Amino acid sequence: MVENYVHILSLVGGRYFILAGLAFLVFYIIFRKQTTLKKIQAKFPKNSDYLREVGYSLITLVIFAAVPILLLKTPIQPYTLFYTDISQHGIPYFIVAFVLMIFIHDTYFYWMHRLMHHPKLFKILHLVHHKSTNPSPWAAYAFHPLEAVIEAGIFPVFLFIMPIHTIHLGIFFLFMIIYNVYGHLGYELYPKGFSKHPIGKWINTSVNHNQHHQYFKGNYGLYFLIWDRLMGTIRSDYDARFEEVKG
Numbered sequence: 001m002v003e004n005y006v007h008i009l010s011l012v013g014g015r016y017f018i019l020a021g022l023a024f025l026v027f028y029i030i031f032r033k034q035t036t037l038k039k040i041q042a043k044f045p046k047n048s049d050y051l052r053e054v055g056y057s058l059i060t061l062v063i064f065a066a067v068p069i070l071l072l073k074t075p076i077q078p079y080t081l082f083y084t085d086i087s088q089h090g091i092p093y094f095i096v097a098f099v100l101m102i103f104i105h106d107t108y109f110y111w112m113h114r115l116m117h118h119p120k121l122f123k124i125l126h127l128v129h130h131k132s133t134n135p136s137p138w139a140a141y142a143f144h145p146l147e148a149v150i151e152a153g154i155f156p157v158f159l160f161i162m163p164i165h166t167i168h169l170g171i172f173f174l175f176m177i178i179y180n181v182y183g184h185l186g187y188e189l190y191p192k193g194f195s196k197h198p199i200g201k202w203i204n205t206s207v208n209h210n211q212h213h214q215y216f217k218g219n220y221g222l223y224f225l226i227w228d229r230l231m232g233t234i235r236s237d238y239d240a241r242f243e244e245v246k247g
Contacts, residue, residue: 001073009065015174016061016141019181023137024050027187040186040210040245041134049131053138056128060141060148067152068169071159080159082166089163100162101172102223105154109222112150114233117220125150132184135213140180179223183209192246195239202226207242211235 028044031037072082086094116126128144143151158164182189188207194200195207204221212219218235221228228234235241 001069004073005065005069008068009061012065012173013058013061015177016057019177020057020137020140023181023185027185028136037187038245038247040188040207041214043134045132045134045136049134050136050138053132053136053142056143057138057141059145060143060151063145063148064141064152067155071156080156081161081163082159083163084166086165086167089165093163094165094168097162097164097168098172101158101168102175104157104161105172105176106221106223107227108154108157110220110227112153113220113222116147116150117216130213130216133213135184135186135210137181137185139184139213140177182206183222184213186210188242188245192243194246195242202229205242207245208234208238211238211241 027037032044071077071080083089116122122130125144125147129139129142129147132139132142141148158168183204183206185206188205190200190203190205194203195205202225204223204225208219208221208225215235218233219225219228219238220233225234
């Protein structure tokens with residue numbers, strides 16, 4: 001079990017440090033003074049901010065790596081819907097499951113995120129992440145340990161409500177960290193006009209999540225803006241800010 005834990009920790013940690021590290025290298029070092037790239041917030045975080053983000057992310061990685069072990073390498077595993085033979089549920093389900101996972105996680109995150117902004121919970125659970133008012137890629141996993149446990153809760157949700165294959169887990173959580181790094185990048189990668197596009201208006205952007213870190217209220221989504229738009233929690237100045245950044 002120890003070997004399995006170390007393997008998962010190295011996998012999850014490797015993804016974080018490689019992806020966040022590459023994003024930081026490109027946007028915060030190599031092209032830091034590139035005038036054609038407009039940072040969402042003009043200033044850059046302090047070195048102490050980067051260290052705090054990495055420090056809390058290390059704790060998160062330790063927690064994230066423990067969850068698969070607890071669920072898949074213990075007597076709990078037979079009670080999950082985990083499977084290893086793709087033919088058991090067929091190729092069509094295998095493909096569709098990825099889409100379902102993204103929408104389920106987005107819903108889980110939106111309501112969990114809004115709950116953590118409740119005044120009685122915010123300082124306990126979520127303030128650590130919001131210390132990054134001007135986030136960098138290193139903030140992708142910078143959670144309080146209790147929030148890290150809640151964030152990891154999507155793992156058992158998947159395993160107990162739908163058949164999940166090993167490959168589903170590998171690809172989905174790779175996608176998750178990629179989008180998390182993008183959301184905290186501090187730069188917008190989508191093109192001008194994207195926030196008003198018939199499709200783009202439903203997709204979360206780095207500008208959108210950066211506003212959430214800067215102002216603390218509104219813009220609670222993860223991958224999409226479906227729940228934000230349905231529940232009226234998207235910031236009224238989002239579209240204008242997006243165009244300003246891409247102008």
